[in-house]
Amino acid sequence: MTHPLPTFEDVLEAGNRIQNYVIETPVLQSEALNKIAGIDLHIKAECLQETGSFKLRGATNRLLQIPIEDRSAGVVAYSSGNHAQGIARVSKRLGMPAIILMPSDAPQVKVDGVLADGAEVRHYDRNSESREEIAEELARERGAIIVPSYNDAMIVAGQGTCGLEFAKQIELADKSLDHLICCASGGGLIGGIALALEGKSPNTKVWAAEPVEHDDWIRSLEAGEIRPNAPGTRSVCDALLIQEPGSITWPIGARFFSGGYGVTDAQVFEAMRLACRHLKVVVEPGGAAALAAALFCLPENVKGSTVGVVLTGGNVDMDLYTDVLAGRKD
Amino acid sequence: MTHPLPTFEDVLEAGNRIQNYVIETPVLQSEALNKIAGIDLHIKAECLQETGSFKLRGATNRLLQIPIEDRSAGVVAYSSGNHAQGIARVSKRLGMPAIILMPSDAPQVKVDGVLADGAEVRHYDRNSESREEIAEELARERGAIIVPSYNDAMIVAGQGTCGLEFAKQIELADKSLDHLICCASGGGLIGGIALALEGKSPNTKVWAAEPVEHDDWIRSLEAGEIRPNAPGTRSVCDALLIQEPGSITWPIGARFFSGGYGVTDAQVFEAMRLACRHLKVVVEPGGAAALAAALFCLPENVKGSTVGVVLTGGNVDMDLYTDVLAGRKD
Numbered sequence: 329m330t331h332p333l334p335t336f337e338d339v340l341e342a343g344n345r346i347q348n349y350v351i352e353t354p355v356l357q358s359e360a361l362n363k364i365a366g367i368d369l370h371i372k373a374e375c376l377q378e379t380g381s382f383k384l385r386g387a388t389n390r391l392l393q394i395p396i397e398d399r400s401a402g403v404v405a406y407s408s409g410n411h412a413q414g415i416a417r418v419s420k421r422l423g424m425p426a427i428i429l430m431p432s433d434a435p436q437v438k439v440d441g442v443l444a445d446g447a448e449v450r451h452y453d454r455n456s457e458s459r460e461e462i463a464e465e466l467a468r469e470r471g472a473i474i475v476p477s478y479n480d481a482m483i484v485a486g487q488g489t490c491g492l493e494f495a496k497q498i499e500l501a502d503k504s505l506d507h508l509i510c511c512a513s514g515g516g517l518i519g520g521i522a523l524a525l526e527g528k529s530p531n532t533k534v535w536a537a538e539p540v541e542h543d544d545w546i547r548s549l550e551a552g553e554i555r556p557n558a559p560g561t562r563s564v565c566d567a568l569l570i571q572e573p574g575s576i577t578w579p580i581g582a583r584f585f586s587g588g589y590g591v592t593d594a595q596v597f598e599a600m601r602l603a604c605r606h607l608k609v610v611v612e613p614g615g616a617a618a619l620a621a622a623l624f625c626l627p628e629n630v631k632g633s634t635v636g637v638v639l640t641g642g643n644v645d646m647d648l649y650t651d652v653l654a655g656r657k658d
Numbered sequence: 659m660t661h662p663l664p665t666f667e668d669v670l671e672a673g674n675r676i677q678n679y680v681i682e683t684p685v686l687q688s689e690a691l692n693k694i695a696g697i698d699l700h701i702k703a704e705c706l707q708e709t710g711s712f713k714l715r716g717a718t719n720r721l722l723q724i725p726i727e728d729r730s731a732g733v734v735a736y737s738s739g740n741h742a743q744g745i746a747r748v749s750k751r752l753g754m755p756a757i758i759l760m761p762s763d764a765p766q767v768k769v770d771g772v773l774a775d776g777a778e779v780r781h782y783d784r785n786s787e788s789r790e791e792i793a794e795e796l797a798r799e800r801g802a803i804i805v806p807s808y809n810d811a812m813i814v815a816g817q818g819t820c821g822l823e824f825a826k827q828i829e830l831a832d833k834s835l836d837h838l839i840c841c842a843s844g845g846g847l848i849g850g851i852a853l854a855l856e857g858k859s860p861n862t863k864v865w866a867a868e869p870v871e872h873d874d875w876i877r878s879l880e881a882g883e884i885r886p887n888a889p890g891t892r893s894v895c896d897a898l899l900i901q902e903p904g905s906i907t908w909p910i911g912a913r914f915f916s917g918g919y920g921v922t923d924a925q926v927f928e929a930m931r932l933a934c935r936h937l938k939v940v941v942e943p944g945g946a947a948a949l950a951a952a953l954f955c956l957p958e959n960v961k962g963s964t965v966g967v968v969l970t971g972g973n974v975d976m977d978l979y980t981d982v983l984a985g986r987k988d
Contacts, residue, residue: 351684351685351686351687352684353684354681354682354683354684354706355681356681356706357681357708358708359708359747359774359775360774373706375938376684376686376703376937376938376939378687378688378689380938417689437935444689444690445689601976604940604976604979605767605976607706608705608706608710608939608940608941608972609706609938609939609940610934610938610939610940611938642938646931646934646935646983646984649934649983650980650983650984653976653979653980653983654976654980
């Protein structure tokens, strides 16, 4: 089965389609963070999106395109949690049943978010079970539609609306971004943003942020072909544990990404603390990866430039968050 | 000395004057919070303003009106911390020296914010010293201008720009606010917002939120005349400890406020936790008072209505914040 690759026009269409379903998240600035990073940082706080992450954008764009007569059978999705919450919220809005496969070690706050929107949750073991197979079985049983979390043109286009907004907000501030850093897992968000910037800000270089030991995008971009992570690699960034770039997102990345930065758990925790202190926003580990890269990983020749980062999500369990803020995690 | 009362036109002028110096803070929504409160809640996250509170607005409006030839002598301000940070930031931007009187028990995060912007900090004892007298002495010595934290027409007008933005954002969402709840201390913000809504949304009722044992506005509004707090009353809301309504803010409140709600420390802590969990924003105790009132204090006849609240600041010491999130404070 071949997938059509999404385009800048798909992102524009998605922007029109979903604008009444998502909020325009603010772009924050902090002199304290600029000083630490040595750059002019513009921070898109997508953690303030409803459901606590950007995933609402792609889910809305995808589900709105399911014909009304096909909606009653519902949707099936698998996700570590943020896509799950996006799908659950949009399904509720559109009156569709939803069943979500979540790994048994998903953060409780994400499971609770899905349940609060009335979706059904089925747990699976991240290491021993295939979520794709379980999803296909469930979809067959129910006649439901599987909504992938990133490897889908309309999901990518929906996430890209975050980039459209960001470009507009930066333009309104009479600036232009030299660089944009966004975390990469499946690559739906950063891929969609790259498409948006290709149309709206073609001189902006796009960089992936990844956990340092889960750096499939960085190694794939260097090699010019997909290089999966070793099985079983771990990171505190529960939202960034996809094994390799997708068949739709990889060609976008290969064409548009300039490279990537690997961040350690310790850098992610420090970025979460600094976001709390200086930006007053709550960011989950994966959501802080791009900020960590901007603060701690940039080479000298980037200093002084204008850099955009996306804080992609804020769904962190309170126990972990208080440990991080109290400095008990590093 | 008589003070001119600020008007709706002053707020409009302030909006034009300061628009390039402040960010338009987002209005957030949460289905989970709507469910708890039984209302349609629209939450203006002013804690995301630069310096972590709305105070940047009034400080900018006031200092921009100091003639350039008078700026070199600098300014003197007294504040528990948020006004201090607003003044320090604007002074730095305008190249003015600033000295700030802060109570010796001010949160360290607020002191650090002032120092980071290069202002000088002088501590005083909240219970035994008069900050007004110390400020006047310093101003005389240096020929500097005292910038009050709330009892000043241009400060009130500047804070009111938060209300202008809020009204515009609500209108864009095709809604209208039945009620607006904002914390009241000196009354500069809520007073300015009331002026803005008088012009932009005259059917919105404006309510004050206050610590339950520091409820000078509530008692004053009931009595129809100023009723100060008893000396020495305490609250965890360090930003809301002004003793009585000001000579400029009181007539605004007496005319435009419908009444108020007293909130307990426990309600404030729970509102801080819920803002973290469901809105992904960091709110200081005083900044959470209005949300606490909306969640826990509304009478039955308000249920089902559309209510705006302002989260006014996010400058909370990390130790206290982690204690609150961990449930060690109630």
